[in-house]
Amino acid sequence: MLLMKGTPQEARCGFSKQMVEIVHTYNIQCSGFDIFSDEEVPQEPQTYSNWSTYPQLSVSGELIRRLDVLTTKELEASEELHTICPKSPKLHEKLKALTNKASVMFFKKGNKQEAKCGFSKQILEILSSSGVEYEIFDILEAEEVQQGLKAYSNWPTYPQLYVKGELAGGLDIVKEVNENVNCCLY
Known part of the structure; x- marks a missing residue:
């Protein structure tokens, strides 16, 4: 878990942005939590980790690193990220x-109930009228998938x-x- 100012998509401080870049560079599976999203949360990690600044990277609830103490190069050179994350x-x-x-x-x-563009709405109508079972992935929920799928396909x-x-x-x-x-059915 990365406790940070902002979100991985929109960091609200330089240290949080740097930590997100490191997490992505090292392909670390990590969720981000915006400390500003809940008024009670900013005090809890300080008490829990005994450290008062953000971002804080924790693995299984244990504080691993704070970017404000280490330089980016020191953090990247540390084998700790490779072995425990x-x-x-x-x-x-x-x-x-x-x-x-899924097969389709x-x-x-947008989601199954709401299309956020006319093209998506038309395909939804075709799929719904065909009776085909299908799954939906909202590309607005994952920038990495949205950009990556263009190259993949x-x-x-x-x-x-x-x-x-x-x-x-x-x-x-x-x-x-x-x-x-x-046409062939008629």
Whole structure:
């Protein structure tokens, strides 16, 4: 857990931003918690860890490092991060697992109940009317996935529909396939 000022996506101090960069550089699996999101929280870690500044990186509840005490180079040179911090799956592996999470995976802006763009809404309507079971991943929830999936699929826009882990396409292809299927049924 990284107790910090702000979030990993939007750090609110230089030390927190540096710690997030280190966590990403070393592919450390870590959640971030914005100490400003709850008025009671900023005092608790100080009492718990006996240290009054942020960010604080903890593994299994134990304070590991504080960036304000160490220089970035000293922290990076420390083997401690390599040996005790859990590693995140590599992005390629993570994207492969996500695209194979269900037989039909739909990557879009918004959740199943709400599409945040017209293209996503149209694909949702096609999927819903087809009776196909599908899962949704909201790309707005994970910047790494949003950017990484573009390179992974070699498809620069959203929404993206995957069938059995393979990119089927975006709205234009889904519409074309849907029209051809409906045409053949009549």
